[in-house]
Amino acid sequence: MSSSIKNALGIEAIVPTQLDLSIVVPIYNEAESISTLIEAIAKAAAATQLNYEIVCVDDGSRDGSTQILSDLARQRRDLKAVILRRNYGQTPAMAAGFECAAGKTIVTLDGDLQNDPADIPLLLAKLAEGYDLVSGWRQQRHDKALTRLLPSKIANWLIGKVTGVKIHDYGCSLKAYRGELLADMNLYGELHRFLPALAYIEGARITEIPVRHHPRRFGRSKYGLGRTIRVVMDLLTVFFMKKFLTRPMHVFGLWGLISLVAGVAMGLYLTIVKLVFQQNIGDRPLLILAVLLVITGIQLFSFGLVTELLMRTYHESQKRPIYRIRDVIKH
Structure with a gap:
């Protein structure tokens, strides 16, 4: 037309x-x-x-x-x-x-x-x-x-x-x-x-x-x-x-923090058992779980940080706002 x-x-x-x-x-x-x-x-x-x-x-x-x-x-x-x-x-x-x-x-x-x-x-x-x-x-x-x-x-x-x-x-x-x-x-x-x-x-x-x-x-x-x-x-x-989309650290960082805290708590418990009660902890599955949780927590937290940076690049490179205005009303 x-x-x-x-x-x-x-x-x-x-x-x-x-x-x-x-x-x-x-x-x-x-x-x-x-x-x-x-x-x-x-x-x-x-x-x-x-x-x-x-x-x-x-x-x-x-x-x-x-x-x-x-x-x-x-x-x-x-x-x-x-x-x-x-x-x-x-x-x-x-x-x-x-x-x-x-x-x-x-x-x-x-x-x-x-x-x-x-x-x-x-x-x-x-x-x-x-x-x-x-x-x-x-x-x-x-x-x-x-x-x-x-x-x-x-x-x-x-x-x-x-x-x-x-x-x-x-x-x-x-x-x-x-x-x-x-x-x-x-x-x-x-x-x-x-x-x-x-x-x-x-x-x-x-x-x-x-x-x-x-x-x-x-x-x-x-x-x-x-x-x-x-x-x-x-x-x-x-x-x-x-x-x-605008806050990926909230999911990866949260689970990473939970995993890290749980792993450190288990590690402290095993340290007390070893040093105070003089018990062997080398063959305990809890030791492997504690190490695994600490490593996983660090990885999730790091991944959340990287994803946060990527999201900022995604929005800023396209000048893409994190909000949408439906209307502006004036007298």
């Missing part, structure tokens, strides 16, 4: 207009659904009467999706095709889409037609109520019970318990974000499913609304039980970021 103005010489120039909405869709081997998906997204976006763009990120597809996207992007003014060099995974694909998106509001959804683009206006309406992130909730899911539904329910419960962000469906890709919120977040690993938790760390206001979910029409699912271990590892990462 663009508008024209006259510059100082009286020559008409084309000036890009700020986009209201970017719809980011990661694509991986979805050749059969791409055309239908883009038409459905365009129809839903046009109904909002906002200036919009569709950003499709091809994540190293091998079924012809890349060529289809490239051809459609040359034909449509509302479509931007971002082609990655190889298959990196859904999180990097979404990060690339966020980087290339120009909208003040960003909506994400999957490229398999299971999310319904017709729900986009509902997400935007909820976002307009003052929220920073609106997550879709697939109340009626059309997935396999054993390999998809059960692991998803367990993961949602576990993530909610660990992060403190109580939403029903972390795995739903259909979400709406304020652009400035995503600008404050960096994605690594498999962290795209933890975006609500990461947003919560940034102080975002989060809610969810029920959305539709359709059976898969083409191809096969890219998700399975094999992702469970990666989810658990990333969950531990998010938990640490939530609790100790």
Whole structure:
């Protein structure tokens, strides 16, 4: 979208207009659904009467999706095709889409037609109520019970318990974000499913609304039980970021101090036993435990100090503040 103005010489120039909405869709081997998906997204976006763009990120597809996207992007003014060099995974694909998106509001959804683009206006309406992130909730899911539904329910419960962000469906890709919120977040690993938790760390206001979910029409699912271990590892990462991102010494230093004190106390006890009561302590397991606790305490305390320095470098090198201001109100 663009508008024209006259510059100082009286020559008409084309000036890009700020986009209201970017719809980011990661694509991986979805050749059969791409055309239908883009038409459905365009129809839903046009109904909002906002200036919009569709950003499709091809994540190293091998079924012809890349060529289809490239051809459609040359034909449509509302479509931007971002082609990655190889298959990196859904999180990097979404990060690339966020980087290339120009909208003040960003909506994400999957490229398999299971999310319904017709729900986009509902997400935007909820976002307009003052929220920073609106997550879709697939109340009626059309997935396999054993390999998809059960692991998803367990993961949602576990993530909610660990992060403190109580939403029903972390795995739903259909979400709406304020652009400035995503600008404050960096994605690594498999962290795209933890975006609500990461947003919560940034102080975002989060809610969810029920959305539709359709059976898969083409191809096969890219998700399975094999992702469970990666989810658990990333969950531990998010938990640490939530609790100790700006104060890692509080966790490593605390446990290091406890271990060190316990080891020294045991060592003093054994010293008294040896010197005062003239008893042999060389064959006592308590001696080995005392030495181990002292060494572990020193290591944890040192690790906490190094991590504290790394966190300071992380924040200061990026000029990344340790707080977020929501608003400044003046008379």
